[in-house]
Amino acid sequence: MPAGIPFEDARKRYRPGAVPTVRSDDTSVDELLKGYHPDHGLNARVALSIGVNQGDPCQPDLARYLQANALIDDIDIAGAQVISTDVLIIGGGGGGCAAALIAAKQGAQVILATKLRLGDSNTVMAEGGIQAAVGEDDSPQLHFEDTLRAGHFCGEPELVAQMVMDGPDVIRWLIQLGVMFDLEEGRPMGGNLLRKKPGGASAARILSYRDYTGLEMMRVLREAVDLDPAVEVWNRCPAVELLSDERGRCAGAVIYNLESRTYVLVRARAVILATGGAGRLHLNAFPTSNHYGATADGLVLAYRIGAHLRELDSFQYHPTGIAYPAHLAGGLISEAARSAGAKLINGEGERFVDELKPRDVVASAILRECAQGRGIDRDGQTGVFLDTPTLEMENPGILAKRLVTLRHLARKCGHDAALEPFLVYPTLHYQNGGVAIDKDGATSVPGLFCVGEVTGGIHGRNRLMGNALLDILSMGRRAGAKAAESGAGAMAGRAGIGHVHAWQRQLTLAGLPLHVKAPQLFPGYAHFDLRVDAALRRGKWGGAGGGVR
């Protein structure tokens, strides 16, 4: 990247309240994406050499994890405790909780195992809101078309149609659980839900609770799950491998208990993976907005047991990650800011893109400005301005009332959002592709369901703001219901890791190393090694608890 414009010069040029010139630009969207989006370019993809997607393109960093050896072998689980349940859900975000609540309601016994703590997820971090077509000037049809178009028509129309039609009912369900939403005039009975327009949409369709919709949603879902006697929650219990029976069906999972440092085999009539995305793998060396546990665990495990994946070369880089200060780099500034009218300004004081275009377009435009030397350099960090002072001047009080998180964030960055612009740069935000599913969340492996970011097919190659929260709840409820229903069948006779042995043979045949292991479970900088950790069980640090291992 060429040197950009020093912050001091750019700051002098920037005038709050002024109407900036718009940089004239005749590049087509296609050229812009091909030229600057990290999904494109020479090193953007490799062909997978083993597994059901052999020959398909995949992001290179992710390919290493997908084509890795298992973390455990027979010897690790010999003698491990075996527990049986109807439905095993892996992942404690919004999707996992929705699945748990519905499966439990249908009478299934549910175990929900989560790597961190129930609710620690990208759901709780979602700020902007959730899409549901409730406006008079809007319809599920428009929502359907917007979602397909934003995804570059790579999504499955059937899945998208089902999700958009579920939208209003999902909102009603959330309200029944006790989730609040912003209203136009604050009249709870007979008022209207406040609607905002997301980038890339044709109508105002974002429903929100201030700018911490995910927190409002997650605290309610977590409480509901915690209070449900039919759901057993296992915190600090990552899944390290799936279990299969002799016919290749998914028969449960191997769970590692971080507190007791022991493995547990959970046999289940149905398994639902709701493990989220891959941001903490820092693909293409990007910073990320994702929570600490987003290490593609479910994707890796599903692929190894034989589930078909899709669009593995497509990720979303959110346009407005924090660029400065460095210790907050990658943290998200919600699209709510641009949605409310905040503009992006380069080092020459110009606007350079329609800020409400889809995220891949806006992110590519920022990357182009930086690549062509019009970025702004501050203490080794590069980005462009997000003009919050002008937004506040044009809408007095908006930062205090509607963009609370944004204002807090500015304070953490060391400035007042009403006086100084943010320095922003795209941040790895979302895994567009994932495990292929049907309308019930069922995968190509019998007994295995997937929900939410771990799946592919709904958002195509680019996701609209607010469609992730809708996706996890719509599909979470459906997968929970179907899994509970399919639980009526008999439990598989045998549950083991036969598929791992078959996988190891494939690795060897393909000349791939056996010492590379996945899922990673925690980011590299967590300094966690499963084998070392498990070996500590009877060691002198065996009793260590709290934050120190």
Added chain:
Amino acid sequence: MGLVRLSIEGHQVQAPANCSILQAFLYAGETLVEGVGCMGQGVCGSCRVMVRHSGEQEVKTALGCETLVEAGMQVAFLDYFTVSSRHRYRLDEIGDSWQALRTLSEIFPEASHCRHCSGCDRACPKGLDVQRGVNLAVAGELAESSDVFDECVMCNLCTLACPEHIRPNHLGLFVRRMIASQSLRPANLMRRLQQIERGEMKIDFDAPGAQPPR
């Protein structure tokens, strides 16, 4: 950039001056696999720490992802709570909203025992008026109580601090959930649900807008 020395869980560590406690812990090469979640946004409430600043007597509670390190700081992690059998309820079984006060005192019988010690207020890393929120709920001022807990991240520090076992954040969430589930009936949502139920909102897969541009 200068390094500062501080103590985390009794380990002496060095870290760059403007990083958070969690970042300092990682920078020092420690293993971090619990008590961490959103890693900086301050919304998950997992990274609860006790902090004593250099030269101060008082130990304060905070979130480790939001608190910047200082020279001489002493930090200890606070474990999260396991599920409690206290205060169980099913929202869909709360019927008559005229009985809200009785329901509240049945589910949270300790709430009226508040001894106004302000322990919850001091414990809150978000600076919420937790004690006021509890007292408002008991008095039936539900909307105002709900506002107090608006930015609560459910870190459970107030629950840890309360000598009467009131579990203020769970009480606050109960009040909020009751209000939303009993009173939120948005007109535009109800109309759209009615249209969908009547079959007026079918998806046309062949519409021009659903086809890729040629």
